[in-house]
Amino acid sequence: MAVYTDVSPEELEAFLATYDIGRLRAFKGIAEGVENSNFLLQTEAGSFILTLYEKRVNPADLPFFIGLMEHLASRGIDCPQPVKNRKGEALGTLAGRPCAIATFLIGTSVRRPKVAHCAALGETLAGLHKAGAGFAIRRTNALSVQGWRPLFEAAGARTDTVATGLQALIADELGTLEANWPTGLPAGVIHADLFPDNVFFIDDKLSGLIDFYFACNDLLAYDIAICLNAWCFEPDGAYNATKGRALLAAYGAVRPLEPAEVEALPLLARGAALRFLLTRLVDWLNVPPGALVRPHDPLEYLRKLRFHRGAQSARDYGIAA
Template identity: 60%
Template sequence: MAVYTEVSDEELKTFINRYDVGELLSYKGIAEGVENSNFFVQTSQLPYILTLYEKRVNPDDLPFFLGLMEHLSEKGIRCSVPLRDRDGRALQTLAGRPAALFTFLEGMWPRKIAPFHCAELGRAMARMHLAGLDYELTRENNLSVSGWRPLFESCADRADEVRPGLAGMLDRELTFLENNWPDDLPMGVCHADLFPDNVFFRDDAVSGIIDFYFACNDFLVYDLAVCLNAWCFERDRSFNLTKARLMLSNYRKERALSRQEIEALPILARGAAVRFLLTRLYDWLNHPEGAFVQPKDPLEYFAYLSFHQRVSSPSDYGVE
């Protein structure tokens, strides 16, 4: 179970009593998730989600994340929203950790990605990007191209344990990305971690977006690059052109992409693949014995990167 910090009954009752949410009836840990401890909380009024922020989350970033969720919700984007207590505070402390209580979203994330999921995601992502354009707080993407080489160097000496020659390939790829990364594309607030388990569906439509804890200011089209990797490859690691075409075309119905953004897709997709390959590689090599969560296979993203390296133009992603 992905609960790193346990909460006692009395601690949680005291915490819940700060809010106008009724009486605490029950709670249980949520097994899914990697970064934080999450609990399903049932009160006499409604269900809620309690999140305790663990050591990998910088507390200084929490006002950006929580404020972003409130901002997007006010703009009509369906996302989990932090509740404020009777004193107007969204951020609390519980069991020695920063904590917040959130509204509960109906729906389920898709275990098997169908083309219509990608189409709906494209629309929802574009609307989220437009809604975030006037969000006043900013946060740098510390897992963009400038942060990849330090991450690589922290595990380069053991990378070949995962795949022979992996260290050399990553070194060459990072040099290519550093020399070719764009610098003049439209910017805005990106989710930057919009994987299927962070998008809920109900009645074949997106019912909510969760887990904004990698959100940052970056090229908006970078979010699309992340999702080409996360949503458009099959279990045999082949690329599904139909899914990509639907995602991109439905995004463009809500927010137009410039020619420069379209042309940048291949390199951004390579960069997004490297970002998740590196973080998975680090976690794989530094996995503590007895840890709650099994690390994800970094070689999945090695396969995705290999595909993107062969892409000759944006049309390979189904872009007209």
């Protein structure tokens, strides 16, 4: 369960007294997510999500996250909306952490995405990229290629305690990606963490997106590569080209990819796999004492990275010739 900071009922009730959402009826920690402490609130006005931003989140980035959700919603993207207190503020402090309350999004995530789910995701992702074009605030992606070596160095010699030879493999991959990372591709606002548990469906119809706390400005095709990693591999580690084809075709119907984006897709997919391998590796090695959190297995992304290292072109991902 992703709860790093405990909140007492007394603290929470005092905090909610500054909002017009009624008295607290119940609250509980939410299992999904690994970055922040999340709680489901039940008040007299309904259901809400309370997020306490933990130390990895820079408080200076919070206006970007809050503003982006409002911006996207105004352009037809279904996502949670910040709830403001009586002073008109969306950000507060609770239990020594910056925090925010957001509306509760109806729907459920899928644990085993089907082809139709991947197509819906591709269409919505393209819509998000187009809707984000007018957002005025910018945020650099701290977890893009320039941020990977510091993560690798933070893991250090302990890397091989997770898998023999992993340190040498990552070092080799880092060198390749740092030397060849693409530039000049279409860029804009990306979600950067659009895993299945951050996408809700109602009766197989996509109902909304959540968890924008990795959102930033970066290459749009890199966001696609993150989704291919997260949605198109089977539990046995095999890449499902049918799912990839559905995701890419639905995306391209809304925002056609440029030839340079198509050419760069295998390298971007390698980078996306390495990014999550590294962050999972660091989390795996550094679970805070007493934290109610189950870190994700970094070796899942090692298996995906090995697939990408063998890919020859975008055709290996299901894209049309």
